Amino acid sequence: MQLDLNLLTALDALLEEGSVAGAAARLHVTAPAMSRSLGRIRHVTGDQILVRTGRTMTPTPYALAVRAQVHELLHQVHGVLAPSRALDLTTLERTFTLRWHDSLVAVSGPALLTAVRGQAPGVRLRFVAESSVDTPELRRGEVDLEANASRPSAPDIRAEKVGEARLVILVRQGHPLTRAETLTAQTYAAAEHITVSRRGNLSNALDDTLARLGLTRRVVATVPTEAAALAFARDSDLVVTLPETATRSAVTDLGLDALPLPFELPAAPVYLSWHQRYETDNAHTWLRGLAREALTLSGTP
Known part of the structure; x- marks a missing residue:
């Protein structure tokens, strides 16, 4: 049987979103197309993957057992197939969306923007406000880099502690x-x-x-x-x-x-977080390095 890597991508999205509609939106395909992919995945695995419980879909025990493995396999595939072209910052044109805690924007944002403009004048930064609820924009690629005090728990989100705030x-x-x-x-x-x-x-x-x-x-x-x-x-x-x-x-x-403070209190950690799809992205790696440096120079660590 020939393996279709598109099914691995679809399975990853289905397990992350927990619904056909959510997975379709994440991969920018129609809901009927995602339903067909789910059908093919069920045929290949011999498992239902997602079953309806009331108005929601629940992953099967098999789906829960392989979720982390699917994430890792997809990450390895992306690493193998990712282009290895050298990054030319002088010609790079790209807009990065950053969702940072507002204090980090105020303290470290100016230093980051100055560094970005000095090295890659064609790059633009979009700082957006944090949401009052947990949102999936990081997983969907709508946010490139987060910075706050929370370490993400999702297996497809990479995180690095870059400092502490007293x-x-x-x-x-x-x-x-x-x-x-x-x-x-x-x-x-x-x-x-x-x-x-x-x-x-x-x-x-x-x-x-x-x-x-x-x-x-x-x-x-x-x-x-x-x-x-x-x-x-x-x-x-x-x-x-x-x-x-x-x-x-x-x-x-x-x-x-x-x-x-008149009592001992551990310093609050500061984490940079990004989706694993950008792990080997040269431009994203460059931006992460500048963000890390900006937070350090601003005295966050």
Whole structure:
């Protein structure tokens, strides 16, 4: 029997998306064409792969067992067939879409853009906002490179830890916390706080640390961006706790005071993430190197 590599690509998409429609959209084919591919895969494997349960499709035990293997096989195929032409940055014309945490865009974005423009003037960068929910754009190729504190768990997403961000306290000048003889975990927790969360969460890992100390802070509001949180802190007695790299300009431009946390808290990791399809892409590899350097020069690690 002759092996059709297109079926391997279709199987990978079906297992990742969990539906015919999702796999069709990912591979830019019609739903009927993907249905035919699923039929051929079922014939070749002797397994249903996806079975309907109510309104959704559920992978079979066999499909779950081979999912990681399918990912790896497809990755190896792409590596073998990928073109090995030398990269000419002076003539490269390409647009990269980057979904980074907004603080990383503010701190490291300018350095990255300067480096890109200096080496490849035909390259454009699209920085897009993070979503409030988990989205598949990285897998679908709609986002080229992510940078945030979350390490992806999907087997087809590559990730590299490029640094850490230490948290500090930001308050307005003259805030009661700045007048305390000794800032303690108790006085910190007793203040009123504002958090940053695109999902509207009123608690995060910092609250878990306080809970282990027997303390609970009072979070009175949450906002989706750090810029908004800093504005609240500037105009009120609210306390905001953010990565140190995001606070440097705020201390100068907004007249805020930065205070160290009065208790031990592990630094937040910073990860670069990309889909495995770009692992051997010369232009993408070049961009990852510049992004890594930009984050390092900005003091993230």
